[in-house]
Amino acid sequence: MALARLSALALSVITLGMSAPAQAADEPPHTVVMRDGAIEIRDYAPQIAAEVEVDGSMSRAGNSGFRPLAGYIFGGNTARDGEGSSEIAMTTPVTQTRSQEIAMTSPVTQSMQTGGSWRVAFIMPTEWTMETLPVPNDPRVTLTEIPARRMAVIRFSGGPSDARFAEKADELTAYLTEHGHEMLGEPVYARYDPPWVPTPFRRNEVMIEIASD
Template sequence: MSNFSRLFLASILTALLLAAETRAADEPPHTVVLRDGPIEIRDYAPMILAEVEVSGPMARAGNAGFRPLADYIFGGNTSRQATGSDEITMTTPVIQSRSQSIAMTTPVTQTRGQVGHWRVAFVMPPEWTMETLPVPNDQRITLNEAPARRMAAIRFSGGPNRSRFEEMSDELIAFLQNEGYDIVGEPVYARYDPPWVPTPFRRNEVMIEIAR
């Protein structure tokens, strides 16, 4: 085996290990109600979201929103216990949706706002509460409570490509309509892997809130 082949193989194995480590991160508590191929229906417990609004193309906006949120959980905050700052465990997925503040329609949660405006969110670990979470140093970040919800999700690989996001959104909506589910939210993009994981190995989902 040539040196190039060895290096290439080593890079692939490293990427796979990084992907596995990332996927080992905690996900929000939920129960899978139904599984049909790449589609799942899940019941999620209430959760707290750290959110920031950004603008730009989908991929660029996702990265722009990731940075201040990562800074927040890794110490860019003020502890409520007067101990300086707190570090918060990273969870998955990172959630990206069209910004609610410029909504053009009126569903219950995420909305189809103008193209180019997005809300990016980290899910806070369940051991934290609104009373104990540290205050973000970046004033663009807000902490918001999300109620228990039933979500439909369709899984796919690849990067944050808007056309792929729209394609999978349409596929999930068609499934839900054919099965008689009542859709009460707009499509949300969820990513589970950091940018350094090779695109073919990245786990992505489109999620849509449905009635119980």
């Protein structure tokens, strides 16, 4: 059953772009502290991410990274005590971030279509901890603790588009610069909806970590 679901999901991803299952509506816990049109500032609680690093263009890397992560949550894992495996509920969004070899203090400004390395991540449901999450069977998948952080977010609709994500990253960066916010990392590209959601209604976001006031 899990294998059949994974195959169907992977086919949808390959055909129509990276997305999350429709029934997985839960989002990581956060508080909206400011809203200005399509832009929000949110405080996120600590998270645990299942991540994989892949190479290629943004679209190709997203598709390639999605599959091993889906495999992990659909049972491609081993319990900490070595007995059996678990299926893990999926939260939205699926996120994608350009990997960096050194710490960044401002967003990446190069084209999002030029390739390179990307981190694709699923955020784990809050009931799991590093001590209870099963171990990934695929060595490409790693579990990472993410501390509480403040994220500036710009929301927009439509289908997956490298150019659109880059455009919105520039728009969010300009807004944060204008309003005097200190940016602490590169843009995070977030996609919330499965491919069968009509394109005009799909939710996308670009997120950038900022310093707390």
